[in-house]
Amino acid sequence: MTYVITEACADSKDAACWEACPADAIHPGPQEASFREHAQLYIDPAACIDCSACEPVCPVEAIYPEEDVPEASQDSIAANRDFFATRTA
Known part of the structure; x- marks a missing residue:
């Protein structure tokens, strides 16, 4: 299991x-040059340690454990993975 940031x-x-x-699993961070280029933040599924520290602090309730991502936000799972696939390619 990993956590996922949805389109919210x-x-x-x-x-x-x-x-x-x-x-340090959430990117792009405010210190990264690409921060302004992306509409949202993403959680690296390979780096996430499933600690859940991110979930309760999200003011827009956009973060879920992967298995709890709402049906309407299922595309966010692939979006998180794809973001990191393009960073390492």
């Missing part, structure tokens, strides 16, 4: 989750 984060990009993440 789009255009909000509140960095509370980034600050709370002890594994």
Whole structure:
């Protein structure tokens, strides 16, 4: 299991989750050059340690455990994975 940021984060990009993440799994962070280029933040499924620290601090309730992502937001699972696939390619 990993956590997923859904499209509810789009255009909000509140960095509370980034600050709370002890594994540095949330990107792009506010310090990254690409921060402004992306509409939302993403959780790296390979780096996420499933600690859930990000979930309660999200002001727009955009973060879910992968198996609990609402049906209407299922595309967010692939969007998170795809974001990191393009960063390492």
